[in-house]
Amino acid sequence: MEAQITPNTFCTYTALPKDATTTVFFISGNPGLIGYYHPFLSLLGKYLAKTGDQSSIESSIQIYGCSLGGFEVDCENTTSENEPQDRRSKLYDLEDQIVLVHDKLNALMSVNASSTKNTSGSSAKRKVILMGHSVGAYIAMEVLRRHREANPQSETASPSSYTVDFDIIGGVMLFPTVKDIAHSPSGQKLTTLLSFVPHLALIVSFFARILTTLLPTSALKSLVKLVMHNPPSHALDTTTSFLKSTGGVRQAL
Template sequence: MASQVTPNTFLTHCAGPSSSSFETGATVTTIFFISGNPGLISYYHSFLSLLADQLKVSEGSKLGSSFQIYGCSLRGFELPEDEIQTSNDQNHKPNPKIYGLEDQIHFVHGKLHTLVTENSKTTLSQTRSADTTATVPPRQKVILIGHSVGAYIAMEILRRHRETSGSKSAEFDIIGGVMLFPTVMDIADSPSGRKLTTLLSFIPQLALIVGFFVRLLNFLLPNPALRSLIRFMMNSPPDHALDATFAFLKSPTGVQQALHMAADEMRTITTDKWTDDVWGAASTRPPITKLVFYFGRNDHWVAEKTRDEIIALRGQIEGKGPIMLVCEEGLPHAFCLKHNDVMARKVGGMIRDIVAGDEAR
């Protein structure tokens, strides 16, 4: 598939320092990114671009892998190609449907399968050009990256994938997962989770009310004034973050979608739902997925107690199970606003380790 960067999609390709070209028919490792809430992929364009740069130039790396990096906006957060013009068009009628967390899991899972299917067709075609007897494409390899609630979605996709791994529908292996500031358990116990839960107990229709208020704000404020307000409230963010937030507030249902989904997260993300298989414990049946969890300190969406319990119960023991890391550099939960370069370097190293371990098997 050709590279493309739009308000709703990010897709690029990069070859590692020792890899061959994409035209040889060799299998390409897909890095499939799942955003947090609000689910606009444009918040992550800078991070994903810098990650691609990290994988192109990896000092000391001898990996032969080529990579495809893909991400898309979550359901209900999609933007028109021209956000401002369309949102100001009185004839534009937004999609009234609002999606919950389970809807998002189905949506993202479907996107992954569609992408892998297209890759398989392309790879088979390239392989046949070199070997006319080829009838089956090489098995695809995928690494999931999930940020915040995207980590929960990634774990659910991994669970459902393993449940069908013996069927013909499983055309790929998930060889790794990188979970950034993951909200995978007891999100309602986090500082922000407690505040939101309390607010929802007093105002059950919070998403609808705030969505109406934002539409009113859009009606009253001209675009330059709204951008100035965003810049002030976000303490002068980088241009990409300002543009993404502006588009988010101008979208017909984006704010309502974000709050509706957040409320669903409070109800759904509770106790550990996954078996050793999903957590990547070395005692489980192959293929074993190598997982890396990167937690923050004083993360307002992950309680310190919850983080420590996850590390104690699921952390790596004697080289077995997922790697659990805790940030010692003070990076915030919303790293995609101002800390993309740091996270791209960190995640690039995690991906190289995952691929190196897979190639060594």
């Protein structure tokens, strides 16, 4: 896969793409826009490149991440990374997100495997390190479990449609989400609010749509900047795109 940084996708390499045998696959939290993590992933790539130059453990590492389902934003050059319209308008629950991430991981590994065979002729098994933030950490652990169950060499192997052979060699869980988040103070407040306003997500997304329709982008950015107390530029741009997206606000709630 070619290196690219867009509002919906992040892909870079620590050295030449053709030499990459390991992929760091990043799974975002909620809101699931990969744009919030661009600086972090860029710094991670620079650090790994520097470490690789000193140790020569890996010649090249691919760092990849993409937005979760329902959080894709419109790009100027493409229509939400060529996502089907029905997928963009769909609301994803946690199970849907897990399946989507698992599918994207296997699709990426399939592309990488084909690219490796075409450029170097190597058929070596590729390695993956899952990295998840917040709810992405839970998704990462679930993807790891399902990958092992789908592995033909596993004792608990089950029938699977995945044909790409790769190893998940590790996982990095950044600030995993609270197990019983509904029982937390904030969760209890939201639960109470939802009992009075059962269609809160729909109502909030409706008002967000009205707001983004009436306000020009510059005014919307100024409002977001005021509410978020002068955030970094990447967070400002990502939040503005998030508010203007088709169903991002409702998906987040």
